[in-house]
Amino acid sequence: MENNYYCKEKLEQKGLRITPQRLSIFCFLSNTKSHPSAENVYLEVRKQFPNISFDTVNRTMTCLFKNGLLKMVESGHGPRRYDANLKPHYHFRCLECKKIIDFESPEYDKIKIPEDVQKKFKIYNQKIILEGICPDCLKKQAIKKSDFSEKDKLNKK
Numbered sequence: 001m002e003n004n005y006y007c008k009e010k011l012e013q014k015g016l017r018i019t020p021q022r023l024s025i026f027c028f029l030s031n032t033k034s035h036p037s038a039e040n041v042y043l044e045v046r047k048q049f050p051n052i053s054f055d056t057v058n059r060t061m062t063c064l065f066k067n068g069l070l071k072m073v074e075s076g077h078g079p080r081r082y083d084a085n086l087k088p089h090y091h092f093r094c095l096e097c098k099k100i101i102d103f104e105s106p107e108y109d110k111i112k113i114p115e116d117v118q119k120k121f122k123i124y125n126q127k128i129i130l131e132g133i134c135p136d137c138l139k140k141q142a143i144k145k146s147d148f149s150e151k152d153k154l155n156k157k
């Protein structure tokens, strides 16, 4: 958990003016692992600041992004999603529930961009995204399947 103090310090380091709204937005982002969209953040922050506009939230997030306090996540076809976890990590995207889950991997940390590719392009960053079904959805699928076979058994009797 990152506390208010940590968030304040981060904003100060970047020379950003600290308003209660901005602090609240950044704190929420720093404490969630859900990789929320601007819409998600707006709905959350509105609980504390009922008069805040979506535009303010969106602008604040763009500002945090420009100052390197937020990253954007490849979210497929859905709305743009954000990540305030600035430690090196990778993403697993569930194709079922669209959850984006962080994981760390010393193996992936070692992956280098091939030299010939580096010569060809100006590369800003390298992302690794795995896609599949998350443990929660796997569990749900297993339950559904066993439900089916229970019914099958009953039908046969």
Ligand SMILES: [Zn+2]
Pocket: 094, 095, 096, 097, 098, 099, 133, 134, 135, 136, 137, 138
């Ligand atoms: Zn899932």
Ligand SMILES: [Zn+2]
Pocket: 035, 083, 085, 089, 090, 091, 101, 102
């Ligand atoms: Zn992440």
